[in-house]
Amino acid sequence: MSNAIIEFKNVVKSFGTQRVLDGVNITFETGKTTVIAGGSGQGKSVILKLILGLLQPDSGEIVVNGRDITSLKRTELNEVRKNFGVLFQGAALLDSMSVYDNVALPLQERTKYKSQDIDTQVRQMLAQFNLEGHEAKFPAQLSGGMKKRVGLARALMLHPGIMLFDEPTTGLDPHITREIYRLFYKIQKQYGYTAIIVSHDIPKVFNLADRVVLLDKGKVISFAGPEDISLSEDPNIIAFAEETMGHIYLSKEMEQRA
Amino acid sequence: MISYITRLGDSFLYIIRDAGRMALFLLAALKGIFLRPFRFREVVRQVRIIGADSFGVIFFTALFTGMVLGLQGYYTLRKFGSEGLLGSAVALSLIRELGPVLTALMVTGRAGSAMCAEIGIMRNSEQLDALECMAVDPFRYLITPKFLAMIIAMPILAQFFNIVGIGGGYVAGVILLGVNPGAFYSGIEQSVVNLDINLGIVKSFVFALLVVWICTGRGYFVHVLRNAGFGAEGVSRATTQAVVYSSIAVLIWDYLITAVML
Numbered sequence: 278m279s280n281a282i283i284e285f286k287n288v289v290k291s292f293g294t295q296r297v298l299d300g301v302n303i304t305f306e307t308g309k310t311t312v313i314a315g316g317s318g319q320g321k322s323v324i325l326k327l328i329l330g331l332l333q334p335d336s337g338e339i340v341v342n343g344r345d346i347t348s349l350k351r352t353e354l355n356e357v358r359k360n361f362g363v364l365f366q367g368a369a370l371l372d373s374m375s376v377y378d379n380v381a382l383p384l385q386e387r388t389k390y391k392s393q394d395i396d397t398q399v400r401q402m403l404a405q406f407n408l409e410g411h412e413a414k415f416p417a418q419l420s421g422g423m424k425k426r427v428g429l430a431r432a433l434m435l436h437p438g439i440m441l442f443d444e445p446t447t448g449l450d451p452h453i454t455r456e457i458y459r460l461f462y463k464i465q466k467q468y469g470y471t472a473i474i475v476s477h478d479i480p481k482v483f484n485l486a487d488r489v490v491l492l493d494k495g496k497v498i499s500f501a502g503p504e505d506i507s508l509s510e511d512p513n514i515i516a517f518a519e520e521t522m523g524h525i526y527l528s529k530e531m532e533q534r535a
Numbered sequence: 536m537i538s539y540i541t542r543l544g545d546s547f548l549y550i551i552r553d554a555g556r557m558a559l560f561l562l563a564a565l566k567g568i569f570l571r572p573f574r575f576r577e578v579v580r581q582v583r584i585i586g587a588d589s590f591g592v593i594f595f596t597a598l599f600t601g602m603v604l605g606l607q608g609y610y611t612l613r614k615f616g617s618e619g620l621l622g623s624a625v626a627l628s629l630i631r632e633l634g635p636v637l638t639a640l641m642v643t644g645r646a647g648s649a650m651c652a653e654i655g656i657m658r659n660s661e662q663l664d665a666l667e668c669m670a671v672d673p674f675r676y677l678i679t680p681k682f683l684a685m686i687i688a689m690p691i692l693a694q695f696f697n698i699v700g701i702g703g704g705y706v707a708g709v710i711l712l713g714v715n716p717g718a719f720y721s722g723i724e725q726s727v728v729n730l731d732i733n734l735g736i737v738k739s740f741v742f743a744l745l746v747v748w749i750c751t752g753r754g755y756f757v758h759v760l761r762n763a764g765f766g767a768e769g770v771s772r773a774t775t776q777a778v779v780y781s782s783i784a785v786l787i788w789d790y791l792i793t794a795v796m797l
Contacts (some may be wrong), residue, residue: 370662
């Protein structure tokens with residue numbers, strides 16, 4: 278497919294005797310938002326770690342921008358990673374550094390900008406995420422929602438082409454969750470990146486999704502969109518939909534039966 | 536019987552893997568010295584944390600070690616009527632052995648354990664993964680500055696230990712027990728030769744490398760340590776391991792270096 282930015286081809290990954298991914302094929306399209314859903318312990322985060330090269334698959338290919346990253350050297354992998362932005366589950370801010378230093382880190386380490394230019398860019402980014410006045414705070418002094426915003430600001434500092442989100446709303450209250458989703462929607466419009474969101478916050482996260490990938494017992498089922506799930510006749514998917522989304526996502530036929 | 540053999544084989548494989556991981560870790564940390572941008576300020580900050588902030592604990596350890604040496608040495612030497620050799624006994628014990636060894640053990644307890652816990656927590660909270668994902672080499676950024684700082688700070692601390700320790704020996708021997716001060720100093724001057732000082736310096740360099748390698752390595756691999764558990768418990772076990780392994784390594788290498796150089 279010409280507009281594929283990341284492709285999983287027959288990827289197998291096991292931990293000990295547990296086969297987490299069993300011959301998985303997924304295509305992530307450029308500029309689209311793909312939500313990876315599934316129960317806990319099904320290996321959703323493993324998919325992100327494989328894309329980032331933090332884990333190696335047992336077999337299969339992971340093609341990012343036309344290059345199979347499973348055979349790359351560390352320096353080549355770092356080149357690929359330069360196009361990634363990641364928002365970790367706990368935001369993964371460096372906790373010995375202030376908000377300002379965390380956001381400035383990618384520019385300081387990866388660019389040759391002068392400190393004045395870095396300062397201007399960091400302050401712009403902080404303003405965009407309503408973090409003005411919090412520059413000197415340390416991660417431990419921030420609320421969950423603020424940590425996510427700082428993490429997002431840091432991830433976007435180098436304008437990545439691909440953004441990966443690992444359980445972005447876990448541990449946040451419903452109000453902050455809505456705020457974070459609105460923010461995601463707004464910044465994706467602005468930056469135009471390809472988004473991959475791993476989440477079990479179903480069905481709310483589906484509001485952001487162009488495509489949905491369900492992960493169950495090491496296999497994936499891809500859907501054109503959240504609505505597609507409700508049209509499925511597969512009993513496993515119907516059970517999943519019923520369990521996670523409630524009856525509003527059930528098919529007409531199912532509703533009648535109910 | 537078979538399960539016993541299986542467990543034995545499993546342990547053996549784990550040790551081999553762990554040794555391999557640690558060897559590659561050391562190479563990556565040393566390679567970090569040559570990667571740019573070099574984090575000079577971080578090295579200075581670490582020298583302060585490892586070195587300058589350890590002066591207090593090293594001072595008291597050295598002072599009382601020296602005083603005990605003075606006291607013990609005095610009563611032992613008096614039996615042979617050789618109190619005049621007290622300075623020589625105190626200085627040689629400190630410069631060759633106790634200075635580098637006790638400094639390494641104190642630095643392990645104070646700075647090494649802290650390093651291990653810091654890196655372990657960073658591993659558990661995905662901060663190391665975050666660095667990698669930003670294409671920032673965690674070795675160059677985090678580990679290498681600690682290596683350099685330890686290698687700079689440890690020999691200086693060991694020499695500071697020697698000086699304070701000899702002072703402690705002087706206080707106990709000369710001021711409290713009445714040994715002739717001239718005899719104390721001339722004993723040091725006549726017995727301490729360059730080889731003794733070189734031996735002490737070589738030891739403290741080697742100990743610095745061992746301590747920083749083991750302590751940062753245990754923290755870095757906290758997620759793959761066997762029986763270490765997860766989260767806070769994993770970090771606590773890794774830190775205990777770091778301190779115990781570092782201390783044992785220091786004592787083993789102390790013997791080896793002494794055997795080779797003397």
